[in-house]
Amino acid sequence: MTYDWKFKPRPYSDEEAKSLLKNVVSPETTDWHYNTHHKGYVTALNTIEKGLETADRSKANGNFSEVGELKRRFTWNHSGALLHDLYWEVLGGDGDPKKGPDILTAICYNW
Ligand SMILES: [Fe+2]
Numbered sequence: 001m002t003y004d005w006k007f008k009p010r011p012y013s014d015e016e017a018k019s020l021l022k023n024v025v026s027p028e029t030t031d032w033h034y035n036t037h038h039k040g041y042v043t044a045l046n047t048i049e050k051g052l053e054t055a056d057r058s059k060a061n062g063n064f065s066e067v068g069e070l071k072r073r074f075t076w077n078h079s080g081a082l083l084h085d086l087y088w089e090v091l092g093g094d095g096d097p098k099k100g101p102d103i104l105t106a107i108c109y110n111w
Pocket of ligand 1: 033037038084
Protein backbone atom coordinates (compact mmCIF):
# COMPACT_ATOMS: atom_id res chain seq x y z
CA MET A 1 0.00 0.00 0.00
CA THR A 2 1.41 3.37 -1.03
CA TYR A 3 1.43 6.50 1.03
CA ASP A 4 -1.27 8.92 -0.07
CA TRP A 5 -0.05 12.52 -0.17
CA LYS A 6 -2.80 15.06 0.46
CA PHE A 7 -3.26 18.38 -1.28
CA LYS A 8 -3.29 20.59 1.79
CA PRO A 9 -6.02 23.21 1.92
CA ARG A 10 -4.95 26.82 2.22
CA PRO A 11 -5.94 28.74 5.36
CA TYR A 12 -8.42 30.64 3.17
CA SER A 13 -10.79 29.82 0.30
CA ASP A 14 -10.00 30.31 -3.38
CA GLU A 15 -12.18 33.43 -3.41
CA GLU A 16 -10.55 34.82 -0.26
CA ALA A 17 -7.10 34.21 -1.80
CA LYS A 18 -8.00 36.22 -4.89
CA SER A 19 -9.11 39.13 -2.74
CA LEU A 20 -6.28 38.82 -0.24
CA LEU A 21 -3.57 38.86 -2.90
CA LYS A 22 -5.20 41.12 -5.46
CA ASN A 23 -2.66 43.92 -4.99
CA VAL A 24 0.31 41.73 -5.85
CA VAL A 25 -0.94 38.72 -7.83
CA SER A 26 -3.78 38.57 -10.35
CA PRO A 27 -6.78 36.38 -9.45
CA GLU A 28 -5.98 34.10 -12.40
CA THR A 29 -2.39 33.61 -11.29
CA THR A 30 -3.43 33.00 -7.68
CA ASP A 31 -5.87 30.32 -8.79
CA TRP A 32 -3.41 28.67 -11.20
CA HIS A 33 -0.61 28.76 -8.63
CA TYR A 34 -2.62 26.79 -6.11
CA ASN A 35 -5.00 24.63 -8.12
CA THR A 36 -2.57 23.71 -10.91
CA HIS A 37 1.03 24.32 -9.90
CA HIS A 38 0.89 23.37 -6.22
CA LYS A 39 -1.59 20.56 -6.84
CA GLY A 40 0.67 19.20 -9.58
CA TYR A 41 3.45 18.55 -7.06
CA VAL A 42 1.08 16.52 -4.87
CA THR A 43 -0.26 14.58 -7.84
CA ALA A 44 3.32 13.79 -8.90
CA LEU A 45 4.18 12.59 -5.38
CA ASN A 46 1.35 10.08 -5.48
CA THR A 47 2.37 8.91 -8.95
CA ILE A 48 5.95 8.46 -7.75
CA GLU A 49 4.81 6.50 -4.68
CA LYS A 50 3.03 4.04 -6.96
CA GLY A 51 6.06 3.88 -9.24
CA LEU A 52 8.33 2.99 -6.34
CA GLU A 53 6.18 -0.04 -5.59
CA THR A 54 6.48 -1.43 -9.08
CA ALA A 55 9.91 -0.16 -10.15
CA ASP A 56 12.07 -2.69 -11.95
CA ARG A 57 15.07 -3.09 -9.67
CA SER A 58 16.67 -5.80 -11.80
CA LYS A 59 18.01 -3.33 -14.38
CA ALA A 60 19.77 -1.04 -11.90
CA ASN A 61 23.45 -0.40 -12.54
CA GLY A 62 26.15 1.93 -11.30
CA ASN A 63 24.84 4.83 -13.37
CA PHE A 64 21.09 4.47 -13.31
CA SER A 65 18.21 2.85 -11.52
CA GLU A 66 14.51 3.39 -11.86
CA VAL A 67 14.24 3.70 -8.08
CA GLY A 68 17.01 6.29 -8.01
CA GLU A 69 15.29 8.37 -10.67
CA LEU A 70 11.96 8.15 -8.86
CA LYS A 71 13.61 9.22 -5.61
CA ARG A 72 15.28 12.16 -7.35
CA ARG A 73 11.89 13.23 -8.69
CA PHE A 74 10.33 12.60 -5.27
CA THR A 75 12.74 15.08 -3.68
CA TRP A 76 11.90 17.76 -6.25
CA ASN A 77 8.15 17.31 -5.93
CA HIS A 78 8.17 16.99 -2.15
CA SER A 79 10.12 20.24 -1.87
CA GLY A 80 7.66 21.90 -4.22
CA ALA A 81 4.64 20.76 -2.23
CA LEU A 82 6.16 21.66 1.14
CA LEU A 83 7.36 25.11 0.05
CA HIS A 84 3.95 25.91 -1.41
CA ASP A 85 2.26 24.84 1.84
CA LEU A 86 4.50 27.33 3.65
CA TYR A 87 3.94 30.01 1.01
CA TRP A 88 0.17 29.94 1.44
CA GLU A 89 0.42 29.85 5.22
CA VAL A 90 2.52 32.99 5.48
CA LEU A 91 0.54 35.10 3.01
CA GLY A 92 -2.10 37.23 4.52
CA GLY A 93 -2.53 39.96 7.07
CA ASP A 94 -3.55 43.51 6.38
CA GLY A 95 -0.34 44.72 4.74
CA ASP A 96 0.73 46.83 7.71
CA PRO A 97 4.56 46.57 7.75
CA LYS A 98 4.72 47.79 11.35
CA LYS A 99 3.34 44.41 12.41
CA GLY A 100 6.38 42.59 11.00
CA PRO A 101 9.43 44.72 11.73
CA ASP A 102 11.92 41.85 11.45
CA ILE A 103 10.79 40.81 7.99
CA LEU A 104 10.56 44.44 6.89
CA THR A 105 14.17 45.00 7.96
CA ALA A 106 15.28 41.83 6.15
CA ILE A 107 13.46 42.84 2.94
CA CYS A 108 14.93 46.35 3.01
CA TYR A 109 18.39 44.99 3.74
CA ASN A 110 18.33 42.40 0.95
CA TRP A 111 16.49 44.34 -1.72
FE1 LIG B 1 4.68 28.04 -7.41
